[in-house]
Amino acid sequence: MxxxxxxxxxxxxxxxxxxxxxxxxxxxxxxxxxxxxxxxxxxxxxxxxxxxxxxxxxxxxxxxxxxxxxxxxxxxxxxxxxxxxxxxxxxxxxxxxxxxxxxxxxxxxxxxxxxxxxxxKPGLADSPAAQKGARIISIDDIRWGRRDIKTVQLLYPSMGKMMAKKAGCDDAWMVEDGYVTEGTSNNAYFVKGNTIVTRPLSSDILHGITRKAVLRMAQEAQLKVEERLFTIQEAQAADEAFTTSASAFVMPVVEIDGVRLGDGTPGPIARRLREIYLEESRKAAI
Missing domain, CATH: 3.30.470.10 (Aminotransferase class 4, branched-chain amino acid transferase, N-terminal domain)
Structure with a gap:
């Protein structure tokens, strides 16, 4: 067709x-x-x-x-x-x-x-990738400084995805001055205990629409949210991690630079946030 x-x-x-x-x-x-x-x-x-x-x-x-x-x-x-x-x-x-x-x-x-x-995209909401979880590598962030503007300058993020593919992984998180900025096409988070950690909004990252909704839902679910800088090492030591984007919703992360998170399967908080986001978004869809 x-x-x-x-x-x-x-x-x-x-x-x-x-x-x-x-x-x-x-x-x-x-x-x-x-x-x-x-x-x-x-x-x-x-x-x-x-x-x-x-x-x-x-x-x-x-x-x-x-x-x-x-x-x-x-x-x-x-x-x-x-x-x-x-x-x-x-x-x-x-x-x-x-x-x-x-x-x-x-x-x-x-x-x-x-x-x-x-x-x-039939099956978008029931993505097998979300059941499996994503394996992540880290790469240097060498993009221009206004990442909050959603421009079509996507060459480096595309190269980052290819670096991940070459490494046998699913995606990459970008790192600048020692701290994670975001994924190649998503915002990045880790979870420690009952706390979700993600980088604060600035010109360094895209102001994700899904990010905003998921953080609101997390707080409504009595989860603590910390918006601060964090390192790859912190994320590797976390209980679980995930990304958010308009096309993948909430995507669990199960490995970062070869370090397995938890038992290597999608964590309960990421899974629950995905469920809540899909349920609430469907109700509010127009």
Whole structure:
């Protein structure tokens, strides 16, 4: 089945979708993106993703391509047209193009480009990977300093995932000045006793939408949350660990740099938080 995608105001088959070779998203990575999960044909945490999209656009002085209501309508239409029950919606907004390549931004009034497409992911909520748990390696964090802006500059995170794959593992956590920042596409946590530890929000990490929801749910479940810097060694000595992201929800971590956590299986707190997040998110989905 050929997907229907959305490009600059038009729904069309993916085989007919085009974008200018002069688009700054292609030439300069001058673009931001969001990924929203779909469960039971409904959007998870849509409002949070829409708010973060606006924050990213504002931080880069980039124009909004449409209103939040229009964006919701587009997402729902794509879910309907592509028959998505469980999956993802990818959204990308670029600064557009004024017909040539230049380091200087296009003239004021140049319309941004907006592209959306779906990914069908049956069994997303019942991922076998979550039952098994992830094995993690650590790598140096050499990204630019504004990681709180969700740009499409994903080359190094992609390289990090390939480093993990080459090492026979599932993902990588990045380390800067001795402390964990985040995973290649997720926020990172460890658990000691009844306490969840994760790095505080700053320009050093992405302000995860799933992160915000999971930490709120953890506190409601009477778990203690500490937002502070932590090392790989602390995480290795923990009872359990996990990551959060829009596409994997709560993913247990069972090994870090070859050190097994606990008995090497997903820990009870990570498993319970995943259950709570999926249950509550399904109730609130739109």
């Amino acid at each position: 050929t997907r229907t995608v959305y490009v600059n105001g038009t729904y069309l088959p993916e085989t007919e979708a085009t974008i200018s070779i002069f688009d700054r998203g292609f030439l300069m990575a001058d673009a931001v993106y969001e990924v929203t999960s779909v469960l039971d044909g409904k959007l998870i945490d849509f409002d949070g993703h829409a708010m973060r999209l606006k924050r990213s656009l504002d931080a880069l002085d980039m124009a909004e391509p449409c209103s939040t209501k229009e964006l919701l309508d587009i997402c729902r239409k794509l879910v309907e047209l592509n028959g998505i029950d469980e999956g993802l919606i990818y959204l990308q907004v670029t600064r557009g193009s004024d017909g040539d390549r230049d380091f200087v931004f296009p003239a004021e009034g140049t319309p941004p480009s907006i592209v959306l497409f779906t990914q069908n």
